[in-house]
Amino acid sequence: MARVVVVGGGYGGVTVAKALDDVADVVLVEPKDAFHHNVAALRALVAPDWPARMFLPYDRLLTRGTVVRDRAVRVAPDGVLLASGTRLTADYIVLATGSSYSFPAKADRLSTVESLSRYEAARSSLGAASRVLLLGAGAIAASRAAKRQPIAKATQLKEKNFSTCTRSPTARGSSHASHSPWDDVAFSSTYIPKADGSKRPLSIPTR
Numbered sequence: 629m630a631r632v633v634v635v636g637g638g639y640g641g642v643t644v645a646k647a648l649d650d651v652a653d654v655v656l657v658e659p660k661d662a663f664h665h666n667v668a669a670l671r672a673l674v675a676p677d678w679p680a681r682m683f684l685p686y687d688r689l690l691t692r693g694t695v696v697r698d699r700a701v702r703v704a705p706d707g708v709l710l711a712s713g714t715r716l717t718a719d720y721i722v723l724a725t726g727s728s729y730s731f732p733a734k735a736d737r738l739s740t741v742e743s744l745s746r747y748e749a750a751r752s753s754l755g756a757a758s759r760v761l762l763l764g765a766g767a768i769a770a771s772r773a774a775k776r777q778p779i780a781k782a783t784q785l786k787e788k789n790f791s792t793c794t795r796s797p798t799a800r801g802s803s804h805a806s807h808s809p810w811d812d813v814a815f816s817s818t819y820i821p822k823a824d825g826s827k828r829p830l831s832i833p834t835r
């Protein structure tokens with residue numbers, strides 16, 4: 629039976645590992661202790677019962693295959709070297725290491741317990757805030773603004789291009805917004821030009 633090492637236990641890696649579990653010797657390598665359903669991350673910032681539901685342990689994912697909690701540090705055609713020093717041989721390697729987003733869009737801790745306390749802390753500071761400033765008005769910020777509406781006095785999206793977000797289906801579709809999510813939204817440039825003409829991100833203390 630062919631040995632398949634899947635690197636990364638996000639949406640892609642989990643799907644491949646599960647699909648091959650019956651027909652191959654599958655090893656899934658993932659440093660986190662649970663799958664993070666990050667699509668729910670923004671809702672988890674305002675809904676107290678959501679964070680715990682975003683983390684799904686890997687222990688029942690595979691019937692035959694195994695999940696190794698480690699990080700791949702080098703990949704060769706015939707195997708994968710892990711941070712622990714272990715080398716996994718493989719007939720096939722699937723690289724599914726995805727992308728990284730800063731917290732809270734994706735969890736930045738390997739342990740579910742630590743991630744849950746990060747989300748809880750963020751949710752409570754967001755709940756205590758009377759005004760929230762969002763920098764960037766793409767789909768993520770638009771979604772967050774819509775979810776934030778019921779508990780914020782005002783939400784500001786800072787972005788150069790207003791038109792990209794007025795069409796956001798996520799914001800329009802929010803059933804939690806008591807009025808249009810755009811009613812008290814303001815826009816401006818995200819970047820401050822420096823003297824030499826280059827730009828640097830605007831940094832604003834939030835507390």
Ligand SMILES: Cc1cc2nc3c(=O)[nH]c(=O)nc-3n(C[C@H](O)[C@H](O)[C@H](O)COP(=O)(O)OP(=O)(O)OC[C@H]3O[C@@H](n4cnc5c(N)ncnc54)[C@H](O)[C@@H]3O)c2cc1C
Pocket residue numbers: 635636637638639640641657658659660666667668669670698699700701724725726727728729733734768
């Ligand atoms: C807030 C938010 C909302 C989103 N909403 C949607 C949506 O509604 N619909 C949609 O289609 N998409 C959505 N996306 C995008 C979606 O989350 C990504 O497309 C998806 O996560 C990609 O899955 P992936 O498996 O490729 O990578 P990821 O989910 O990023 O998973 C990669 C995995 O690889 C692991 N990894 C990384 N490096 C290593 C290594 N060296 N060794 C071992 N493991 C490693 C990571 O720990 C991680 O678990 C959203 C994203 C965000 C942030």
